Amino acid sequence: MTNVSGPDRESRADDTALVARIAVRDEFAFREAIGAHAAPLHRIAYRMTGDAHEAEDIAQEAMLRLWDHAPKLEARRGALNLGAWLTRVAMNLALDRLRVRKRMSEAEVPERADEEALADAALEASEAEQAARALVQTLPERQRAAIVLTYYEKLPNADAARVLDMKLKAFESLLHRARAALREAFAAGEGGEIGRGGAA
Template sequence: MDRAKAIDRRNDDALMRAIGARDSNALREIAEAYGHIPFGISCRMLADPMEAEDIAQEALLRLWNQADRWVEGGPGIAAWLSRVGTNLCIDRIRKTRRQSSEEVPEHRDETPLADAALESDNVKQAIIDCVTGLPERQRASIILTYYEQLSNQLAAENLEMNIKAFESMLFRARGKLKKCVETKGLVKEDVGRICP
């Protein structure tokens, strides 16, 4: 049984009260049960497992520091970490864009590789390029909906949008992603592989 499912959501409030009392064991329990959530979102949005680790740790640190603001009976720790992880990724993407002085090349080198073992790496990189090429909120909508498997309603709440605006943005993101995937000659099955 998945560790996150083992912890009853009603227990979230008790865990947050323990964190508010500075019980490090409660934080450890939350990290073990829910740490994969901000990590998975970050890994897919940033395409960098090292950055994803930093985001996951930052999300947990914020949970620790903001325990006194916890509202009991809310959507729970998983939803909170999902929202914070998504927002941290969007902030990181925006910051990176502002700091980058390099020109982005128009096209990636499409030279075919002779070694079949490298093909899957090529496919993975092409998919990462397509997803990371989306504007940050559209990228978040794809990651939350398809990779994190959140409902449109929960994904919209994570991005602090109403459902109609979210679904419109998701539709545009899917269109851009489809066009990119087709341009790179990928098939639909390849799109599921972004992050280990």
Template sequence: MSIRSTWVLADIRANSFGCAPALRHDARKSLRRAKGFCGSSVISFGRRKLGRSDGSLVEQVGIAGDEADGDAALMARIAARDAAAFRLLADRHALALRRIAYRMLGDASEAEDVAQETLARLWHHAARWRPGAFGVAAWLNRIAVNLCLDRLRRARFHGGGEIPDRPDETPIADAAMLVAQERAAVVAAVAALPDRQRAAIVLTYYEDLSNAMAADALQMNVKAFESLLHRARLALRTALAAAGVVGPADARVA
């Protein structure tokens, strides 16, 4: 299971939602130092691993500043039907789009379809893009999230919509079993959230977006997003308490 599921659990256990960003980053620092937390997993679908000079691995989560600055120029070229510019921009953002879609839909094939459809819309509608507060990545995130929500609504209407189980069949030591079970419980609890609450958790914890950027992706104002995120966290507390992952003290409403 993803290390990011542990960040979610750390925030739930901290019982103080007002400091969630700090908790996420504190958890990241401590957990990345721990051994045994960074194995590969389906929940890390689409995340590029980069080597350090000391031989360790780090995750490329976002886009470098120079690349982000160049996105606007690439968009102008794409609007003029420059295929090379499209390929470059697609390469920059495809992994993040797949990650978001996978965590929303729980299916790698569906996630690939959403990423491809998002990039197709980029090609066809690049001329409609206007520079905003968060740039091209936020625009693409918004498209991908909306496509995921549409698919979830359609699946539910046709009697489906459940996210598939993601079993981890890798043998693990008894000492790590509890950690794996807790992460699995977090993944299951996130998967069971209402669609927009799930999106709020995915964008905030798994994609490390600010509340403002996540609100933009969901096309709502920041205050409304913060309310949505608060409800999602409370729902996670309740689900994790029912699963025995957090105790009654952790599950109480702050």
């Protein structure tokens, strides 16, 4: 898992240098950035959307945004935390797609999204995977984002708050609600389909 808040000054300087190279359209530098950041972006996108194809699209779009914005990022003053920037982009893309999906659907997002997106994956996924996915997808978008960032990506609360463009207090409140909702959903599903996956 990637900790976007952790990089020391040296790695941030590396990020700045990398972005500078991308700004001058250095393909090798761009591939380097993809190698370093695409996987965590894909993880976040997948856990947010529950759709492998959509997650790939989001990761790709986030990297392409880096390609587009590299000159502007290079012009910024101070060291750049590329991982944090990309995480924020990917999270925003994921939230946008979830909102679009919600508008397109008459039903609530989680149920409809789960049914649609996981249709292919469900065939191959283990019972535990299905249970976990279903549990996470029961959360509203932003609560899900809080759990994905802090539990799965191990981000400190402050960094996760920045990704979601929230004040720390507000984020902590959101995280508390997300945990409570998750526990509630888990308790409700215990003994049922959700609980059987691996919560024994």
